[in-house]
Amino acid sequence: MSSSKARPALDIPYDTLVDFVGDPFMADLVLFLNGNQFMVMPELLDGFRRKYPSYHRIFYETLPPGLLAQQIEASGRIQVGTLDFEVQADIYTAGRGEMARLGDRLGPALPYAQNRLSLVVSNQNPMRIQGLQDLGKPQIRVAMPNPQTEGIARLARQALVLEGGEMLAKKVFEEKALVGETRFTTVHHRETIPWVVEGQCDVGVVWQSEAFWAQKQGQAITVVDLPKGANPMGQYWIAGLTASRHSKARDAFLDFIQTPTAQDIYRRYGFEAVSSDASVYSGF
Missing domain, CATH: 3.40.190.10 (Periplasmic binding protein-like II)
Structure with missing residues (x-):
């Protein structure tokens, strides 16, 4: 049909x-x-x-x-x-x-x-990213799932709201996107971690299971765990x-x-x- x-x-x-x-x-x-x-x-x-x-x-x-x-x-x-x-x-x-x-x-x-969320950064965490608040800082390049197609983006936005209110969510999803500091994926499970490893982004939002898998595969990443109170399921x-x-x-x-x-x-x-x-x- x-x-x-x-x-x-x-x-x-x-x-x-x-x-x-x-x-x-x-x-x-x-x-x-x-x-x-x-x-x-x-x-x-x-x-x-x-x-x-x-x-x-x-x-x-x-x-x-x-x-x-x-x-x-x-x-x-x-x-x-x-x-x-x-x-x-x-x-x-x-x-x-x-x-x-x-x-x-x-x-x-x-x-x-x-599943819950994790942040991934390159080995040794050169930008010293500690949590979601850092995603709103100027010059921190963020890889974010596309809110138009990827359900994880809704969860990521809610995590930002829990951590820093609507102001932080708007900063990361809107204001930083306008200046190219937030980059939205097409297929996040194939792009986010490579972007971080290759130095195209400083930090990426992924599922915990994706971070776990990447580490098992020997990817050159460090995982930044999020506090449960700012990490909705x-x-x-x-x-x-x-x-x-x-x-x-x-x-x-x-x-x-x-x-x-x-x-x-x-x-x-x-x-x-x-x-x-x-x-x-x-x-x-």
Whole structure:
């Protein structure tokens, strides 16, 4: 079914399609996933295939949830550089904001993991960045997720408000952006840490799980932990598409992600189990 909605067009900042995995045209299951889960997926899908061996051909995208929502609204169409194709999602994961945006395109949504923020700086922390207040200082170059497409930006803004009020949030997201001291990403999980390592930015806002993964990979970064009072929790949600072309596989994956096997995999990659923690931010 065609759609009048514009497809997302990505001028991606890397020359391999690392966030598009599998055969989109022969898949038994199509997953549209928050990009920060890219490191989890090989092991997670190995576990899923062991439990459901009939669903072997899986295609997935790990992109910012706002871009994936736009792709769903455009009936699965997306343009990546000069490549233009269409693939219909069976599963979508995002924060509550994107879930609400897609409305009745989605079945019931449930939380399956959660995460907090970290700051990353280059090794030895040459700018002596200690916390969120430093992001508002002149000449500190900040890598920030794009508020138009990346749910983590809502959490980052709330963290700035908790730390320094609306004045600090406006300083970082608006005033410093106007003078080029805040740089917004296109695909933050592929850009933020490289920008910091390469000296293009002094500090970046990432998920704790991304900082954990980067350190495990030997990236030349230092992690600056944030106090819990200024570090709201972001909760990830999952739902099936009501127009799914692979409804049995969709339902199998929704069941699998709640199993101890899947939950243990997420924990080992730095994600937290779903809880009723009062710091879970409802605006994510």
